[in-house]
Amino acid sequence: MLESETYRIPYLGLKNGIHKYEFDADETFFSKFEQSLLLKAKVNYEVQLEKLSTHINLEIDLVGLVGTDCDRCGADLTSQIQGDFRVVVKFGDETSDLTDDLIVLGPSEHFVNLDQLFFEFSHLCLPVRNVHGNEFDCNQEALAALKKFKIKEKDEDIDPRWAALKNLK
Numbered sequence: 495m496l497e498s499e500t501y502r503i504p505y506l507g508l509k510n511g512i513h514k515y516e517f518d519a520d521e522t523f524f525s526k527f528e529q530s531l532l533l534k535a536k537v538n539y540e541v542q543l544e545k546l547s548t549h550i551n552l553e554i555d556l557v558g559l560v561g562t563d564c565d566r567c568g569a570d571l572t573s574q575i576q577g578d579f580r581v582v583v584k585f586g587d588e589t590s591d592l593t594d595d596l597i598v599l600g601p602s603e604h605f606v607n608l609d610q611l612f613f614e615f616s617h618l619c620l621p622v623r624n625v626h627g628n629e630f631d632c633n634q635e636a637l638a639a640l641k642k643f644k645i646k647e648k649d650e651d652i653d654p655r656w657a658a659l660k661n662l663k
């Protein structure tokens with residue numbers, strides 16, 4: 495799992511209760527992930543950490559502007575993303591990645607690492623189809639070329655984000 499010193503919260507020594515943090519990420523951050531679809535990005539994350547004696551509740555509120563390739567014409571496309579995600583952090587014998595909104599931290603961990611969460615949640619906010627709102631806004635030359643090419647292609651319409659997420663591990 496990728497970890498950075500920028501996107502993590504030390505939880506040892508934190509008092510029980512609510513703590514708030516704010517982070518910004520741009521394309522430099524996303525470029526560290528091979529599966530990233532975000533070529534340009536300016537995303538803000540508001541993180542609320544609620545420390546309880548048994549576990550931690552995380553709430554991540556993100557808003558941003560991201561640049562991807564248009565799925566239809568391949569040209570640059572800017573999309574607005576926004577989302578609100580909750581994660582429960584528990585303590586166990588072994589650290590585990592995010593599964594069903596739950597993270598387990600092993601006894602040797604000192605930080606809640608946010609890299610993977612920021613990456614996954616930002617991609618989950620992308621529109622179902624990453625395309626220009628109107629076909630006329632697409633790059634017409636690219637479209638014409640693609641149409642010729644696509645006649646031969648099978649109609650296998652897997653959302654690239656799900657494909658990317660499946661390859662995370």
Ligand SMILES: [Zn+2]
Nearest residue numbers: 564567626632
């Ligand atoms: Zn397009």
